[in-house]
Amino acid sequence: xxxxxxxxxxxxxxxxxxxxxxxxxxxxxxxxxxxxxxxxxxxxxxxxxxxxxxxxxxxxxxxxxxxxxxxxxxxxxxxxxxxxxxxxxxxxxxxxxxxxxxxxxxxxxxxxxxxxxx
Amino acid sequence: xxxxxxxxxxxxxxxxxxxxxxxxxxxxxxxxxxxxxxxxxxxxxxxxxxxxxxxxxxxxxxxxxxxxxxxxxxxxxxxxxxxxxxxxxxxxxxxxxxxxxxxxxxxxxxxx
Numbered sequence: 001x002x003x004x005x006x007x008x009x010x011x012x013x014x015x016x017x018x019x020x021x022x023x024x025x026x027x028x029x030x031x032x033x034x035x036x037x038x039x040x041x042x043x044x045x046x047x048x049x050x051x052x053x054x055x056x057x058x059x060x061x062x063x064x065x066x067x068x069x070x071x072x073x074x075x076x077x078x079x080x081x082x083x084x085x086x087x088x089x090x091x092x093x094x095x096x097x098x099x100x101x102x103x104x105x106x107x108x109x110x111x112x113x114x115x116x117x118x
Numbered sequence: 119x120x121x122x123x124x125x126x127x128x129x130x131x132x133x134x135x136x137x138x139x140x141x142x143x144x145x146x147x148x149x150x151x152x153x154x155x156x157x158x159x160x161x162x163x164x165x166x167x168x169x170x171x172x173x174x175x176x177x178x179x180x181x182x183x184x185x186x187x188x189x190x191x192x193x194x195x196x197x198x199x200x201x202x203x204x205x206x207x208x209x210x211x212x213x214x215x216x217x218x219x220x221x222x223x224x225x226x227x228x229x230x
Contacts, residue, residue, distance in 0.1 A: 004161065035218075043162075043208060043220035056217060091162065107218060109154070109162035 002026040004110035006092050012116045013082055021077045021113045023092030032075045033093040033107060034067065036060070043091065049075065082117045089114050120145045120211050124221035132229045137196040139224045141183075141209030144190060149211045151192040152218070153183055156206040165207075168192060179203070204228045 005024045013019050025032050034046040047057040049067055064086075066078045075094075079086055093107040125140040143149055151168040166177025173185045179202075183194045192209060209221045 006161075009159075035220075040222075042222050043210075043218075045217050045219070048217070058217075093162075106152075106164055106167060107162075108164075111159060111161040 002108070004092055004094055004108050006090075006110035006113050008113055009111065010114040010116070012118065015084060015117055016081050019079045019082055019086075019115060021079075021090050021092075021115070023075045023077070023094075023110055024073050025075055025092070025094030026096075026108055027073070029094035029096050029108070031055075031095045031097070032067075032069070033095075034077045035091040035093065035109075036088040037091065037112075038085075038088040046077075046090075079115075082115075084117050087115055087117045120149065120213055120219045122209050122211050122219055122221040124207075124209050124224050126224055127222060128225045128227065130227040130229055131199045133201055134198050137181075137194070137199045137203065137226065139194040139207050139209075139226065141192045141194065141221060142190050143192060143209070143211045145211055145213055147213050149213055151183075151185060152210040152212070153177065153181070153192075153194050154208045154210060154220075156208065156223075158205075162208060165194070199226075199228045201228050201230065 007022045032049040035043050037043045045058050047061045048055045064080045068076050089112045091112045092110045095107050121144050123142045153165040154162040155165050156162050166175045168175050168185045176182045181196045206223045208223045210218045212218050
């Protein structure tokens with residue numbers, strides 16, 4: 001069964017450092033997403049991406065965050081200067097449909113990348 | 119505004135007993151509702167979804183959920199728990215497809 005893969009599974013970094021989390025979505029999916037889950041809290045939406053541009057983003061997704069699809073397969077989340085409060089599990093997801101086609105959009109998630117900022 | 123509340127961050131049941139995981143939602147329009155499961159070191163896997171068709175939705179692994187508009191609930195049930203059901207369960211609501219709003223999750227422990 002097709003799956004979304006994320007690397008690294010766990011990254012430890014110093015505050016102020018740049019971090020890039022990588023995701024390989026399902027090959028025929030067109031919509032890509034990043035979510036995060038701070039320990040003990042809800043899974044929160046960060047950003048959605050379609051046709052090489054951001055389609056929607058939350059207030060969490062400030063100027064420190066950026067996303068990119070550098071080639072035909074990878075989808076990356078960059079945190080420019082990490083803060084302690086960025087420590088979380090980051091989930092990538094992809095889907096074949098978007099709001100133009102169906103409200104019952106199903107997202108396929110990766111296993112997550114755990115980021116620890118010291 | 120949409121939101122999801124999952125009552126009970128931890129639920130323990132005996133093997134063979136009924137599993138009931140609670141989810142209440144708020145939504146200004148008819149929602150789409152989902153249950154996802156997360157096994158250790160794995161991603162979020164779709165269990166089932168409600169898309170305004172039948173109010174009783176059957177999913178994988180014997181799970182089902184019933185949409186009750188009057189109670190704004192979408193509780194997840196399974197008649198008989200199995201050891202392999204031990205995992206984290208997330209309820210989610212979506213109005214327009216792209217943004218999912220998740221609950222805080224419920225950790226299910228199955229006692230042999």
